[in-house]
Amino acid sequence: MFGYIGPEKGELKVRELGEYQAYYCGLCRTIGRRYGQASRLTLSYDCAFIAMLVDAFLPCRGCEKRRCAYKPLKRAQMMAKPSEGLAFAADMNVLLSWYKLRDNWSDEKRVFSAAGALALHAAKKRAARENPRLCAAIESGVAALSAIERKKTASVDAPADAFGVMMRDCVRCAPIDEKEAKAVESLSYNIGKWIYLMDAWDDREQDAKSGSYNPFLACGAEKERAAFLLNRTLNEAIKAFDLMNLASHKGVLENIIYEGCVNRTQTLLNRGGKHEQQPV
């Protein structure tokens, strides 16, 4: 996906950093085992977060030492043991990547995207078979979003809402305790919106050049308005997070939400655009 959700590594304890890395590696391995080695290239930080979140309501499953097929010369590393969260996040990762590549091809005719979608095709079919509800949620979410984008709607709320709804519907398919469902749904809706807004603000210069749709450009929103929206949306996500009863991974998830996401928002807002160099 986009990779905006991640920890503030400097603030993590060494043990927590290990925990996070074990999940990241564990997700990569799970994708490889379920969908073939090529699919591992789609690995994203956002889905590592989803995997940890889904698993956070049960006691920690622990780690195991394994070698990485991608870095055979490296020592064996700690990887999270197989879990429901990792399996779910692997499905979600593959499906989201496939739909994103397909959209890039049909909207912007990027050849690399077409090749990628083709390479992922078998994996996508398998993921759809494994988790049909999740696939349906993503398909309808992507359709709703691209309808809004194609109309070039002059609203920031509408497309962000569509993306948030898609994230919420995805996470609804995850094996999460019913008591926690409401808070988790609210968290995923707002985090989805936040990701969309972050990406839109990040890409606005590029989109202005290429003429692609960008909600911030479409309504002529300036930095103050973007800052309000990003902060408000993230604050809502934090409110939902505050109400969750986490059984494991508490430190890492708190770091990701309270510090990682918050700092990333401020960094993005304080710098010009993706391609603008920071003065050294």
Add this chain to the structure above:
Amino acid sequence: MNNNPYKVLGVSESASQEEIRAAYLSLVKKYHPDKYRDSDLKEIANDKLMEVNEAYETLTKKGNGKGSSASSSGSYQSYGGYSGAGSAYSGPNAAEFARARSYISLNNLTAAKQILDRIDTRNAEWYYLYGIIYLRQGWYDKANEYITNAYQQEPNNAEYSSAYHTVRNTGNPYTRGGRTYTANANDCDGCSLCSSLICADCCCECLSGGNCDIIPCC
């Protein structure tokens, strides 16, 4: 709800009364009803708060009445938040606006929207109510625009002005410890009042050569 009260407050069983109180206060801040006023997570937050209150009361009673805080503390309770009825509005279409308000308080946003869409008067009340609907829906850009519009039309209306300031404040970046959540709506809180007074005193002392000292200790 039958959890270990120490676990609920997140303190060890050997924690002192001060530690328990500090943990309690930070949890009250975390689940405070003000924070969840316009959120559909209101009930969960309220349940959590009640659990925390109960745990704190159990622990402070146990401490053989040492802490006098027990009686004065467990009183953080949720209130209804948005009031459906208590509006002072008496302009055109008052009846329709009142109906829209009651739908909003029942959280029936579609019905409230339908009523508002039929009203042609685009006054401050209309923008305010539509803004509240957008806020509930999570469309913060629109909510901000409409509530600002209502506030600018009638800056003296207490309800619009409080909504406007609350919305503004919730768009501040989060800082750990929740300081920005409870940021003051106006700039005249106790702290700034005191510091202004001390400043004024210093100026006064300087200018009058020490003859005019309002606060003798500084």
